[in-house]
Amino acid sequence: MYPNWILQRARLTPTRIALKFEQESWTFEQIKDISVKRAQQLIALGIKRKERVAILGPNHPQSVFMMYACMHLQCEMVMLNRKLSKGELQYQIQDSEVSVVLVDDEDLELLPEQTTFLLFSDVEKIKVQEISINEEWSLEQTTSIMYTSGTTGFPKGVRQTVGNHQASALSSVLNIGLSEDDVWLCAVPLFHISGFSILVRSLLYGNQVKLYKKFDKEEAIHDIAYGEVTHMSVVAFTLERILHGLEQQNLKASPRFKIILAGGGPVPVNYLERAKRLGLAVSQTYGMTETSSQTATLSYEDAFRKIGSAGKPLFFNQIKIANASGPKNEGEILIRGPHVTPGYIGRFSEKSATEDGWLHTGDIGYLDEEGYLFVIDRRSDLIISGGENIYPAEIENVLMSHDAIREAGVCGMADETWGEVPAAFVVLKYDVSKEQIKEFCLTRLAKYKVPKQIYFVQALPRNGSNKLLRRKLKELL
């Protein structure tokens, strides 16, 4: 029996600022009042408690209030990614069998045809139906569902329970500490675990979130340099933009600023060195949707002693390496702990997320003699582009659905801005232009997944059993 985080936080620290967005701010009491009202409006519109609903909206307070309203109703929230194509959203809406999509007016045009939806503005207008909000949540109840691509190319809906989120937030606080005047800058999407976990922490910790509609380099630099915020979550490529901005403007991080958590792959040494000169502490982290954010974090003191490492597990977490071999005993990274998802929904609901309690990440890595994790290869073929995970199989499936394409193979290609972007190798049945293929992809894939380069080849590299060798593709680049 754990308290409803939103009610409890409003009870304990009602007058503290919970959320800032542009020129406005809200206390925990106000956030509670608005979200309870929204919950009662959702009920008036026929939403049932514990129902599964989807949410689609930008990073702004109305999305936060709608999420909290769903949490009051103990609904399972499917967090839709605004960058996806209509076809991709369609898949998730169908697979999750949500009763309705709660959609911000601004995002209505993103929805596929014939979707049952409720506009945020319609919810906000309706007369409330007075219902009582449950004071308690169980650790097992599902708070959020986020789709993550699998190696098969079919995205899987990952359950994140109250217990998962809570364990993650508590483990993190035991690692980086807590002061009541901490302020988290949230410029990552709320539909991703990187963003949503900032909201969860805010409710548990009682600290303020400064929300950006989207990442704004100038504003971020200002907030970091002038102590408006104390914490931020970034991917390496955002970090570089911040470093570059601070350098150009000859600014340093405010002494009030505590730490940047950098996820989504290792941070180049050059960035770490520049950050150090700017007085900016960077902690590298390793985590994923299935672990409700961070599972390991490298403390700043170790940043230079353990370059390339993702650090040690957080307090409640365990990490081990399966089938270790090679000079460093590398193998598949397995994770265990109360932050690990109990499983999937939809077409993968039968698939267990763990074996004997251990999540098999598919990532390859090793633990050094002091227990520091080094991730060598993210899920073998995974492409990480500006912090978004892209699975080659998903793009290949789309390419091969084109009439003119016989075979397709996709791999990551280095890119100065995004870290990596997808590149495609294609065997044609008949002539078609690269532009035609890109346009075809654009109607079916989020823009960031559309191959930036397409190469026509006679055959794809395959092994004896005809399995595509994506690593060989990289060598062709």
Added chain:
Amino acid sequence: MYPNWILQRARLTPTRIALKFEQESWTFEQIKDISVKRAQQLIALGIKRKERVAILGPNHPQSVFMMYACMHLQCEMVMLNRKLSKGELQYQIQDSEVSVVLVDDEDLELLPEQTTFLLFSDVEKIKVQEISINEEWSLEQTTSIMYTSGTTGFPKGVRQTVGNHQASALSSVLNIGLSEDDVWLCAVPLFHISGFSILVRSLLYGNQVKLYKKFDKEEAIHDIAYGEVTHMSVVAFTLERILHGLEQQNLKASPRFKIILAGGGPVPVNYLERAKRLGLAVSQTYGMTETSSQTATLSYEDAFRKIGSAGKPLFFNQIKIANASGPKNEGEILIRGPHVTPGYIGRFSEKSATEDGWLHTGDIGYLDEEGYLFVIDRRSDLIISGGENIYPAEIENVLMSHDAIREAGVCGMADETWGEVPAAFVVLKYDVSKEQIKEFCLTRLAKYKVPKQIYFVQALPRNGSNKLLRRKLKELL
């Protein structure tokens, strides 16, 4: 599945100082090594995993190592109170059916005759038996058992599980924050929840404990004034001694010092004002053995705005008032949350600790309009003397076992040093001196429970159904 705290902490921050005692200190790695060795020595001496054992020892590192050794073996530790009489210890040893008492050499003389015991020094000498230590604990497993007197006069053995201790420590960190350089001064007994919870927090938070064998005013003043420690748990009467000492020596609290948690009843306003002048932040708390320490805490910012309040519940906790009535809606204080004991052992093992998840404390209080708890009366008859709980019924039982005593009634009497001390009203069968009665008590009760004043009376105040009216006794004082 949660990690063994000791192993995990040693893995994450092996080189941090875990414990300081007099001139010595130990890192988390060293504490882990010593406690694993002790665990293997206990096995060599025939102790089984998950067995129930008792521990009796002073506040020094060997006691800490022995407790951690028992935790490695997932033994249920009955924490014996060193201030008890042999008869009282005998009761707890029998009631808990422990296989053995692990006793510090220094405390051997405290043990009742015919107790099966192992001396710390014998454990430390024996050759280890190599066994593996369990990496994981379950939330439900019992870590410690502490006896607390009940209104019936028979002490009850309260279970404190891994989940209870963990929830308590995590709730507390969400309230008072955390820095890795926090140092807790522990001058309260380790066999009490006030002391043991400091060890638990240290393992979870990774912070240092500075352990005192017993409270030493001069040393405490030095540590607070010179920033050797950042946190301390006290009862009001200890707080006064610290204030007095700082004032006399014209010292102030170091800016590094963060907070004193003051439990065991309200802190007089005069103390709060003096503390403020000395730059010493005081947070009043309310808690008990059944809630694995704090259940509510008054933040320092509210200290003067809410004088006399024990604050708000910690994040995972709920408090409500049963059968509220009167001008302030006062009634019995009920507590709910993951920190509440699952129940008792021994003769009370059938008795449920909670009703419908709520612990009925027997304490009387109210919640003000902002949700702050005010405790009006601790368990109606409870006497709190220098932080120790004393139940009148227990003393009355002893008095009435004396041949010459027909009836006995006990209540608390104000005392400058201890806050309260017990006073007894006695109806005699035949003449006996007050000194004889005190000596009789001394062989059967801890010294602090022996009545400081004895009054001979003709009759005791009773109600219509002959129930002793202990409040009326107070009026007789």
